[in-house]
Amino acid sequence: MSRPRKISVVIDSHPTSLSLEPEFWDAFVDFCKKDGTRLADGLAAIDHERDGGLSGAVRLWVLKRLRDQAR
Numbered sequence: 001m002s003r004p005r006k007i008s009v010v011i012d013s014h015p016t017s018l019s020l021e022p023e024f025w026d027a028f029v030d031f032c033k034k035d036g037t038r039l040a041d042g043l044a045a046i047d048h049e050r051d052g053g054l055s056g057a058v059r060l061w062v063l064k065r066l067r068d069q070a071r
Helices: 022-035 039-049 054-070
Strands: 005-011 014-020
Touching: 005 022, 005 039, 014 022, 014 054, 022 039, 022 054, 039 054
Parallel strands: none
Antiparallel strands: 005 014
16 A cells, blocks of 8 residues: 555635545545545535544545445
8 A cells, every 4th residue: 555645625615634545545536426526525524424533534434435335
């Protein structure tokens, strides 16, 4: 797995950043495209539901989607 890279985003008019490995970011982007969801909207949805840090929340979201897809 590659080293995390810092990604700067704006969520609900609030600038923030997250650090994700390219594999997780690419999977997130692919799922957003598949769902017809803008990246900012997908991140906002995760941000509103998260319990911990945003980076970890995105990783868990991607993991859940991959598990659901495997079933």
